[in-house]
Amino acid sequence: MDSFINILNLFLLLFYILSFTSYLLDFKNDLPFFKNSKRIFLFLTILIHLIFIVLLTNELKHFPITNKFEIFSLISFSIVFTYFLIELLTDIKGTGLFLLALSLILQVQSVFLFKMNPNVLPILKSIPMGLHVSTAILSYTAFSISAIYAILYFLLYKSIKSNKFGLYFNKLPDLEILEKLSFTAMSIGLVLLSIAIIIGIIWLPSAFPNFSYYDPKIISTFIVWIFYAVGISRKELGYLYGKKLIRFAIIGLFLIILASMGPSFFTNSFHTFG
């Protein structure tokens, strides 16, 4: 079964490459074949990935959140699934290529880091842990998507300001839409992160005897939460518009990278599972 899952993971990578290539060719060359087929490739990629996650969960008997291979795969899936919903519900096209690029990078890493390890700590197999980690991962995914839309906003903004009416001008949706997508993703991220924090606060003290509110990961997560909460409130109150909001989303991306990687430097964190 391990080798089958490994083969399926490689097969999945092939579909990610196929989807990415079709979105790339459609974006750059306007080829009619890819205009119609890219969504089919993306749908198949999502379907295979879903089957892969179900099989993996069934095989491991726990949420696939216990090592880098599983986490990268889950993030990659959540990005393409979110984008597929956006394209389907809003008919906003032209941004898929950039989100798929991120998913592809994560999926490549997932293939290289493939490791089937059913013998994980019992705590990692618990349902509250699964919910806590899943919502935290999904929230960071949403913040990343928000940052990607912010970068696209920035590219289009630069094109318009510098009178370059090229590929970005012709292919990307308008600035207001990109700003809205970035803000919506950011808001969803904040809601998910709040859920992850609430589950954590309720459940972690009883699950971990060495729990501490001064844990670097908890502090960095609170900083991320406060950062986004302040930004979203300012936007709602009408203080953040256009480029200011976009700058905020991009800074947020750097912050979550720091928040994810920073605690690894502290070996005494109860949040570190090897």
Added chain:
Amino acid sequence: MEIIGISLSYRTCSIEKRESLYLNESEKEELIKILKNGFLLEGIVISTCNRTEIIGLTINDEITIDILVDKILEYKPVENLKSSDFLKYFNCTALKHILEVVSGIDSLIIGDSQILGQVKESFLLSEKLNFLGTIFHRIEQISLKLGKKVISETILGEGAVSISYAAIKVIEKIFSHFQNKQALIIGAGETAELAAMHLNELNLEKMYITNRTREKGENLANKISAEFIEFENFDSILQEIDILISATSSPNFLIDFERIKSIGKFRRGKPLVIMDIAIPRDIDPKVANLDWIFYHDVDSLQKFIDQNIEKRKAEIPKIKSFIQDEMVTFFSWYNTLQIIPTLKNFRDFFEEIRSDEFEKIKNKLLPEEIEKVENMTKRLVGRILHNPTINLKKLSEDSSNYEKSSEYSKMLMELYNLSKKS
């Protein structure tokens, strides 16, 4: 009978001459009546601000293109307009020209969307005046079919090619929801009006018009259901609006950098799109340096237009291949029409001989033999005529064999004295 055409367009003469030769509806009707009387069997007359054209089927071979030029100049004399100002077309080139006109690739602005409708109206007028026969009916069908095909299968009509429309297209790349947007248009001249009309189609929450001459400004405001504000007061709404279009003939800046910068603190980064489509400019271009300002002037919009024109030009080879296909189909049919009278005379000639000879022996036959013998003579003639008929038809269906088929046709007529018969 040949298809001939003359065209006076932007390609060969000035706008003054084109305007002088422009024919209104009643003039077109009168001219068609003149042309029908001894010159053309059928045809069309097109007249727009950019071109005046006559294309038709001559009554006989004596009617030449120069006669057609003389007729139009006789009907509407224009000072300094010479025969050399007209482009002249004959048969293949005449049809090709109509198709190039209707597809929009012959227009001053490539891909002009109005020309298809104008050509359609010309065909309708010809039909009304019984100036459309078999051939021009067919030309009407293929022209309109081609026009529609160009719209649906190419991007010839896409992308803005006027400054005011280009400004709107850029605005649409900045905003998506216009129901909560407000705009101010400074000026009420032709350019401002055009921009206002385009902007009005976006269904904005509110539009303001301001102009130094109150009456002109109010007229434009009424036309598009906008609110007119006094020129001296427009400054007060600058911080409220999202879109500013300025198109006045003011020799100096109407709005300076400091004024725009001063409203920035109230807007908190909320974008303001400024389209300065005036020459000379109305707004200090330094405002483009502000983060929240999207500033475009005529030069920057012209870049956008140039790109769109290049994209349209790239479609021309595709459209020319559509035209080529239509021409091949048309001339296959048209050339067959030319040989039909010959074939009819040819077959009638043999039928006459058969019938004469049959009558001669009819009385010598037994009653039961009459039908058999008659059928036999018919079959005999049919078989004799089968190969020449089919081969001549085949030859004429290929438009490249036009000269050969007409030579064979003449040969048949002469060999069998068919012309005398007809």
